Amino acid sequence: MFFLTNSNKMFFLFILFFSTFIAISSNSWFGCWIGMEINLLSFIPLISNSNNLLTSEGSLKYFLTQALASINFLFIILFKLILIQNFELNYLISIIINSTLLMKMGSAPFHFWFPNIIEGFSWFNNFILMTWQKITPMILLSYYFNKNFLFFAIILNISIGAIGGLNQTSLRKLMAFSSINNLGWMLFAIMISENLWIFYFFMYSFLTSIMCFLFYIMNTFFINQLFINNINFTIKMNLLINFLSMGGLPPFIGFIPKWIIINFLMINKLYLMTFIFILMSLIIIFFYIRIIYSCFMFNYLKMKWFKTFIKNNLMIYINFFSFISISGMIISTFLYL
Template identity: 70%
Template sequence: MLFMINSNKMFFMFILFFSTLISISSNSWLGCWIGLEINLLSFIPLMSTPNNLLNSEASLKYFLTQSIASINFLFTILLKLIMFKNFFFDNFFSIIINSSMLMKMGSIPFHFWFPNIMEGLSWFNCFILMTWQKITPMILMSYYMNYNYLFLIMIFNVLIGTIGSFNQTSLRKLLAFSSINNLGWMISALLISENLWLTYFIFYSIFLFIMCFLFYMINIFYINQLFNFNYNFMIKFSIMINFLSLGGLPPFLGFFPKWLIINYLIYNNFYIISLIFTMTSLIMLFVYIRIIYSFFLFSSMKLKWFKIFMKNNLLNMIHFFNMISLLGMIISTLFFF
């Protein structure tokens, strides 16, 4: 099975799944907090590995950060119960609750822990941290949003995520800053519609799954490792397609949810925000294309005798999905209209 998951980890993944359901289906803030705590305590055993000090350090950092966010969230909901209908503090409460959820997701300005923790995780844990762990905070944040505050946060997310992607040699840190950038898009989609957020999140999760799976299969963690070995052309092609889809380049399928968001922003006269989003996507594409260009055209003379051939049924499905992604924007455009 993918990422070699044993029975103990399957048990904790099962709890992780149901903790999210507990939070998003709860009728009270206290029930949401309980679900978040169960989520935290089920993800820590997935992160920690006894023989790997980086994993243990990352799990400790993650526990401390999430505990601080949970304490802030619990303190705010208890304070809100005391001051039941005080509209003077309502704006303050919404900012604190949103900030607690943003800290749990690794958003600006609470993002400093996110790339460091990503650097110490396996690709499987990186995928969970960048996708599944964002579901509960996003949905809870949608219950009590401060629109002016989140407008500012989503702009800084796309800017800092783009700036942080430069000069990164680690693929995990690069995907971490890419996740911060995409978090700005997801917050804007959440402000527009929950259905649009779900659409964006599903597309983003699919592309991230393919990237993490391919990097796991060829066992690389740094950009310079891409040049040291001879890979199958289809693997190179798959990495290229998914990098371009993550950047939102048409006609790839990753452009479709971004196109919907930009369409809404322009229609509602948010021209400056749409310009910032578009320009940061172009800069992210420059970062991705620089890696792809080096990956295809440059190569090291080291270990030229080593040729990687992989036979995996999931790889065939990924190659098929990449073929769909090439024509996906054209198909989705016809379907949309």
Template identity: 70%
Template sequence: MYFHINSNKMFFYFMLMFSSLISISSNSWFGCWIGLEINLLSFIPLISNSFNMMSSEASLKYFLTQSIASINFLFTIIMKMIFFKNFEYNNMISIMINSSLLMKMGAVPFHFWFPNVVEGLSWMNNFILMTWQKIAPMILLSYYLNYNYMYIIIILNAIIGAIGGFNQTSLRKLLAFSSINNLGWMIMSILISENLWMFYLILYSLLISMMCFIFNMFNMFYMNQLYNSNMNYSIKFFFLINFLSLGGLPPFIGFFPKWIIINFMLMNNLFIISFILIMMSLIMLFFYIRIIYSSFMFNYMKLKWMKIFIKNKFIYIINFISLISFSGLILSTFFFY
């Protein structure tokens, strides 16, 4: 099984990428709003499926929440034009614009739709939702930041993303709450530098793409499928390395951008936020290690006729990229010393 892209959907994939570029490169708020609307209208046909009730329900939820966020964004733009010379309203308008964009990317406390939508989507659409769909709102967020408000949002994302993963048996929901937790780190990185945010997003997208590809290849959606699968142990080992790297365990590449963010926070006396982010990352690592320990150590009864043979050569590229995860500590050492 692989990510199959229908030729009829290529137009919507093109519009999805093009609309994000419109929002990023626009020199007016209305142009940004138009780009976000085109992005919404191009993503709905990709996730809706008339043969799958969960997919149809997810597309409806996504459409409603994104429409509410777009209406709030447009209303705030008009408010900003009316009260442009009145500086008393600038703080309120910045919070409203930030809240609209946070709802679009599924950040806490506007995350109510995100896990439910993720649960109804395919792995390919989940990858797009967790990575590409965050680019335009994050860059627009950096144009009009309210720092005090953002610090509260960062703490809430870290806490809810970690606590929400408890007792989750669905791999899609687990990755959804992991995405919420990582969103707190992304917002912190964009407060520091856009280059650092881009570096964090590229690494996160690389790890998520490999995990979504393997889950899609083996048709896995729940943890017990991962435990019972008869995949090769070497492939399982390299695949589960990505879990540890996503959690930010020090020897792996996922720790590298988090180390830079932690150093910046400590230099700027943001001790409370750094402590909360680190502690919540430890809770996320607990989820990942629980999955790894169970899949390797538990002695499940496995049927011989369920043996999985991998004929796709792309899996070896994934194994090679997983080996690069070990270079995180070396890169971090050279970077700081």
């Protein structure tokens, strides 16, 4: 909540939000590029922290990756402008434009920077990186996508997001791989329709915000902190509900957008794709349940002086989010009836 008291951070946060609207409402590729550059230059001051070496390294890596993607994007749109009459190169140009946008949002096969950078950031910066920073590249991708290349990227995203998270002990890296997996679903949603993508993105952002907020309040960064800390049972239940909802387990609210996508896949007879989507979701649910099961069942030491540091003034928000998750579960159950 440091952002609310720091006027500089608030200013850059406003520019960050404003730049997204510049990029997605522009009527030329060059205007989109300008919007993305403003977005990058406003996000760097938010994430840079001279006191923390990991954060400084992360912000430098983020800048270099985004700058490389921006240079490629600028080069290819100028190239397209010059060779506007040459239709033979359109296929290659669409693949390169798609690649640069996938690199910007941290999607597979250009995902290598994403988990490493997330490891050094605070939960608030991670939340922005995992949600808001994906809006611009995703909408620009919907304007001009190569269907075959995007199918390949979707399968890679879903597979890497599920398998990469299996051996992680860091909650931030776990959330990063979960984000990569959800990116695969979102890319497919935007290929179907923008309304479905907006719905999926809203649900994903809501669940991610709850998880990041919970981990911020509990001051937790690694899985073993969930085992050893004397955590309140209400918070444990909230973690359980939101983890399962993020995994897309019915009847939780996170299953609804996934259900719509699976329904679309089945109608269009994309059975292999459906199998991959469901199988990788099972792997994700497996490692979420493994964390929750350990968190509930571990016989840890409960000493009176051994208390978790929880920012008490934010406890009301935890209960509120928990209520929304449970009520969402009830609404989703009615939808199936």
